[in-house]
Amino acid sequence: MRRSILGLLLGALLAAPGPAGATHPVPNEALYPTDRCVAAKLSAAAAACRQVFDALAFQQLDPRAAPFDRRLADARAALENAWSAAEATSLDAGVDCAQTTATAGEVFTKISDGATGVAATVRTSVSGARFLKAIRAFGGIRASGSACWQIVGADGRHLVRRSHDRERVQLERERSLAATWLEILLRWSALGKEGARAVVASVQSLGREIVLANLVSPSVSADFTMISPPSQVSYAGKTLEPICSRGTPWVHFVRRGTVNKLLVYYQGGGACWDYLTCEAIKSFKQTAGEGDNPANSGGGFADRNNPENPFRDWNVVFVPYCTGDVHWGDATVLHEWPELPPSTIQHKGFVNAQVAEKWAREHFVNPDQVFVTGSSAGSYGAILNGAYLKENAYPSSDFAVLGDGGNGVVPQSFLENQISKWGIANTLPRWIPALDKPVAELDASKLWGESANFYATDRFANYSTAYDGGNGGQVGFYKIMLNPDSFVDWLDWWTASCEWNAGMRAQATGAYAEAPANYRYYIGSGSRHTMWGSNAVYTNTSGGVPTVASWVNAMLAGSPDWVNVETTDPGLVLPGDPRPNPAQPPYTAEGRIVCP
Secondary structure (H helix, E strand, C coil): CHHHHHHHHHHHHHCCCCCCCCCCCCCCCCCCHHHHHHHHHHHHHHHHHHHHHHHHHHHHHCCCHHHHHHHHHHHHHHHHHHHHHHHHHHHHCCCCCCCCCCCHHHHHHHHHHHHHHHHHHHHHHCCCCHHHHHHHHHHHHHHHHHHHHHHHHHHHHHHHHHHHCCCCHHHHHHHHHHHHHHHHHHHHCCCCHHHHHHHHHHHHHHHHHHHHHHHECCCCCCCCEEECCCCCEEECCEEECCCCCCCCCCCEEEECCCCCEEEEEECCCECCCCHHHHHHCCCECCCCCHHHCHHHCCCHHHCCCCCCCCCCCCEEEEECCCCCCCCCCCEEEEEEECCEEEEEEEECHHHHHHHHHHHHHHHECCCCEEEEEEECHHHHHHHHHHHHHHHHHCCCCEEEEEEECCCCCCCHHHHHHCHHHHCHHHCCCCCCHHHCCCHHHCCHHHHHHHHHHHCCCCEEEEEEECCCCCCCCHHHHHHHHHCCCCHHHHCCHHHHHHHHHHHHHHHHHHHHHHCCCCEEEEEECCCCCCCCCCHHHHCCCHHHCCCHHHHHHHHHHCCCCCCCEECCCCCECCCCCCCCCCCCCCECCCCEECCC
16 A cells, blocks of 8 residues: 555656646747647647646545636636637737637537546546545546646647657657656556556547647538638748639638548649640640539549548648649740730749648648649649648658659750749749759759658659650640640650650659659559549559559558559550550550550
């Protein structure tokens, strides 16, 4: 008995409040207002959790209702005051974080209900005579409150320092220490091994619920919702004006999932860079609106009802495309042709992407995992804007970037004469040293490989078929870039298939050579353009490849199964793949692609 009482006294000592100010993050003026706001709320929620547990603990020794109710009322009032102060400070800094988190009342109810359940488990797990049982329950409940304080507070402190704790080492250490000490203290409180572990698991679960209520906005619908931003958006010291190519409004779509993971998807839709491509053939998607709602798409990784879909439960930010600049641009360009009216195009894809980034970081504050991807033009949007998301918004989240059908095989003349029109000299992620150079000196293998090198603990990859064809596929656009002034030559896109294939393979292997630890490529059979919305991601194994879904799952996990993949039968044209009709070289009548 003496050892149990000694353990109880030690437990009460360790469960006592820490030094003054220990629950508050260190001020940092460089913090984004939402991060500062949520950090303050998490600190207040941690303190409230300990106060509620303390009220339940003292109830064991003094069961009168009045003192217990007063303690709860004081805890609730402190939480509400902290919420108001945090939101006011954020609003003064130009960011409204009132809807970023659950309300103070909702969080307090979560804390109160969870703590009551844990306290009940503690009471039923301790043994001994009536007085001794009350003493042991008192110590166990107080220790649980201290652990809740530490677990929730750890996430608040992490928001302050996550740029310096990118691997979440300190965060995980604090969480682990809190759980370890709680189990030790509970064992000293005579709960027994199984009872102690059950309480630890309950406290950890409560802590996660409290944290998620602050990190993932409950105001975001579980169904895809269209967000129409104002005409001017203040972000990162700039005034952004989201817009589509011809001056129509730009929108984006969002959905709340059930886990603290975020998928950011950049829509595809061609590209344009001169009068012929922007005005004569309009080779790009030009508007954004309700018709872009991802809820209208139900195949492949867009099918949230498929249990094989690894992203079915994730939060989603969907970035529509309407600017002709592969989500890279920040320029208003007058494209001209002799004796014809000029065409003014708002190449503002990067601006729109920044607006989406701002919205994401203000509603999905600190995901455990972020997956950035896009198809076709969106593939390029993923790699460039993914670097901004990683650096600015989610520096400590487990991060992966996958390009779908956008390898970046372009002639040198296009780099020298066309791409700079989009204004990308000012949008490249130049904090990556290898990318801080003139645009004409870059290629896609550098963009992917050097990004992977810079973010060495994250994962980067490209998917493509061997002969990604069609007028809207990679071979089709490559043919346009090879013959910029000859519309007739654009029609027989297939004649560039073999040259493009050689360039694609060189860039994929080049990127791997740049970053063998964390870059991979997947090259499938045939000429299909993009895979994201196709159910073939779950079934196709042509040429001995694993399914795309299994490969993506390995990428998400960072497992040894995530390897470079290349079909053993690249020239096999699969059902539905683009092909010339009638067959013309390098396409054969037998349904194959045969290069010299």
